[in-house]
Amino acid sequence: MKRYDSLFIIFSLILIGFFFAGCKESVTDDNPKNIVFPDSNVSFEQHVQPLFHRQCNTSGCHDRGTHDLRGFDLESYQGFMSATVQRQIVFSGAPDNSPLIQRVEGTIGRRMPLNRTPLNQNQLKGLRSWVADSAKYN
Numbered sequence: 001m002k003r004y005d006s007l008f009i010i011f012s013l014i015l016i017g018f019f020f021a022g023c024k025e026s027v028t029d030d031n032p033k034n035i036v037f038p039d040s041n042v043s044f045e046q047h048v049q050p051l052f053h054r055q056c057n058t059s060g061c062h063d064r065g066t067h068d069l070r071g072f073d074l075e076s077y078q079g080f081m082s083a084t085v086q087r088q089i090v091f092s093g094a095p096d097n098s099p100l101i102q103r104v105e106g107t108i109g110r111r112m113p114l115n116r117t118p119l120n121q122n123q124l125k126g127l128r129s130w131v132a133d134s135a136k137y138n
Contacts (some may be wrong), residue, residue: 032117037126043138044077048130051123077137087117095131 009138032054037047045092056062062074080090080100089100102108104119105126111118119127130136 003132009075026041032123033120035123036127037122040129042052042126042130042133044130044136045138047126049077051119051127055119061113067109081135090131092135095128101128101131 032051035047035051035054042048056074087099089098091098095101099108103112105111106118106126
């Protein structure tokens with residue numbers, strides 16, 4: 001009987017080890033640096049939303065729960081495109097006039113994401129491309 005108990009414990013420990021090994025990999029995948037934008041055909045769902053999910057929807061910054069306090073809900077396409085706090089943050093086809101682009105580039109106000117690593121050049125170029133290409137929900 002003790003032999004089966006020992007085998008059960010060993011098997012359980014192995015399963016727990018696999019579980020935690022899988023968790024470690026998923027945490028690494030949350031690194032915003034791993035989001036690389038293509039040169040063209042930027043997708044909201046594949047590029048823009050994952051980047052903002054990792055950089056802006058955390059710690060109570062720009063999520064649904066802080067919409068009233070911060071003014072912007074960047075968790076959904078509707079949040080990006082809605083006029084909030086009496087101003088729009090994305091002007092389709094006009095990245096130079098879009099406050100979203102101006103804030104992440106740091107050309108107006110405080111650079112966003114605040115107190116976080118700035119977006120890299122590939123990500124900035126990708127966001128500009130997405131807005132210039134009509135900021136589509138794709």
